[in-house]
Amino acid sequence: MKLPKILTIIAFFGSAMAWSQEPVWDANKVKLTHERLADGVYAVYSKDAKTLEAKGAPVATSGGIVVGDNAMVIIDTMLNKRLNKQLQDIANKQGGKHQIYAINTSYHGDHSYGNMYLPQGSVIIQHENTKQYVDKHFKKDTEFMMYNFGKGRGIEQIKPTTGDILVQQGGQITLDIGGKQLQVVDFGFAQTGGDLFVWEPNSKVMWTGNAIVAVKPALPWLLDGHLLQTLDTFKRLYQFLPADARIVPGHGSVMGKEDLRWHIDYLEAVKREVGKAIKDGLSLEETVKRVQLQEFSGYALFGWVHPALNIPAAYNDLKATK
Numbered sequence: 001m002k003l004p005k006i007l008t009i010i011a012f013f014g015s016a017m018a019w020s021q022e023p024v025w026d027a028n029k030v031k032l033t034h035e036r037l038a039d040g041v042y043a044v045y046s047k048d049a050k051t052l053e054a055k056g057a058p059v060a061t062s063g064g065i066v067v068g069d070n071a072m073v074i075i076d077t078m079l080n081k082r083l084n085k086q087l088q089d090i091a092n093k094q095g096g097k098h099q100i101y102a103i104n105t106s107y108h109g110d111h112s113y114g115n116m117y118l119p120q121g122s123v124i125i126q127h128e129n130t131k132q133y134v135d136k137h138f139k140k141d142t143e144f145m146m147y148n149f150g151k152g153r154g155i156e157q158i159k160p161t162t163g164d165i166l167v168q169q170g171g172q173i174t175l176d177i178g179g180k181q182l183q184v185v186d187f188g189f190a191q192t193g194g195d196l197f198v199w200e201p202n203s204k205v206m207w208t209g210n211a212i213v214a215v216k217p218a219l220p221w222l223l224d225g226h227l228l229q230t231l232d233t234f235k236r237l238y239q240f241l242p243a244d245a246r247i248v249p250g251h252g253s254v255m256g257k258e259d260l261r262w263h264i265d266y267l268e269a270v271k272r273e274v275g276k277a278i279k280d281g282l283s284l285e286e287t288v289k290r291v292q293l294q295e296f297s298g299y300a301l302f303g304w305v306h307p308a309l310n311i312p313a314a315y316n317d318l319k320a321t322k
């Protein structure tokens with residue numbers, strides 16, 4: 001896989017910052033709550049998630065806790081010590097002193113920086129591309145996270161802490177925690193190329209990480225490009241899920257299967273309209289001007305995500321596959 005071009009990402013985030021004037025959420029203020037989805041199965045998300053997401057505003061990182069008879073799984077370890085502690089406090093209340101497995105849905109700091117604060121003996125599970133990314137780009141990654149989430153948010157203290165178990169490209173593992181078998185799956189390129197989805201089959205709960213940001217009107221961020229592969233992954237995810245599945249997205253409260261349609265419809269519209277623009281011989285700049293897709297503009301970050309990130313990503317991807 002092609003590793004993300006960190007400077008391009010900084011430029012993108014830079015424009016997000018310029019656009020929003022401040023970090024999209026403050027890691028020193030977020031308070032996490034949990035929702036019981038089934039026996040031993042919990043979604044964890046920001047207390048204000050439902051209020052914010054309804055307005056299309058950005059929400060802090062979500063995650064999860066799954067408690068089995070022999071072990072406990074933490075899905076995503078949060079950005080800093082403060083948030084990781086809140087997560088562990090919830091986990092301790094629900095699970096007690098179990099063997100801990102922690103899964104990172106991607107290398108993004110708000111999903112993995114908390115790894116270093118896990119109790120001794122915890123086992124970390126990542127995608128092999130996530131470990132490779134952290135091994136090569138950690139310093140730059142923390143710099144750009146500080147740039148976007150601010151200084152004094154605990155990012156200064158983070159040391160690289162990578163996986164003990166690595167999921168290979170296109171692979172999946174089953175984690176038997178006693179009475180529950182979690183599937184940790186690479187469904188295909190979803191945002192970073194090191195994306196893991198976590199499926200708990202009994203309760204039919206799927207954690208998606210950032211691939212699915214939050215319920216409508218939130219939109220996907222094609223940070224590392226690959227419109228076509230991302231769309232393909234979303235469609236396979238949709239096919240995989242039973243009608244009554246519940247989804248814990250990367251940055252919001254619990255959604256249903258049909259909520260995925262919004263994300264798929266948006267990427268389909270981007271693909272169709274950008275494809276037409278390319279056919280008409282338009283430049284990237286002209287394409288950005290033409291492909292407005294106002295019907296998707298309810299997302300607070302639309303003014304950046306759509307023209308500065310997703311349209312260029314789609315344009316480059318569709319041009320390259322011509």
Ligand SMILES: [Zn+2]
Pocket residue numbers: 061108110111210250251
């Ligand atoms: Zn995230």
